[in-house]
Amino acid sequence: MxxxxxxxxxxxxxxxxxxxxxxxxxxxxxxxxxxHFIHKYFLPQEFTILIPVLAGVAILCFLSVFVGFVMLKSKKKKAYDISF
Structure with missing residues (x-):
């Protein structure tokens, strides 16, 4: 491995x-x-800000959903873990 x-x-x-x-x-x-001919290999300049902002928003959304699922999962474990 x-x-x-x-x-x-x-x-x-x-x-x-x-x-x-x-x-x-x-x-x-x-x-x-x-x-210069090199310009045809790159996207327009408007995307220089748009792409990182959208990537950051997507990462924050996925991270928030993951933390939410972990919190819900741990809350359910505590609810079933009632001992006398």
Whole structure:
């Protein structure tokens, strides 16, 4: 299992590094480059703020639902755990 864990960790590192590089190039460098063929590989500039905001909202929603389910589950356990 150790080799599989290392492979998954390496894959996650490569994916996150490539997303970070793409986004950094898109936000910081691309606005200073005018009329170049590289622009066709990137989304319009309006999405530079929209994508991270939507991702943050989605993460907060999923986290809130998870915490809510955990709280409900622990409350139900306490309700059934009545001892005399």
């Amino acid at each position: 150790e080799l599989a864990d290392k492979a998954v960790g390496f894959l996650l590192s490569v994916v996150s590094l490539s997303i970070f590089t793409y986004y950094t190039f898109w936000v910081i460098i691309l606005p200073f480059v005018d009329d």
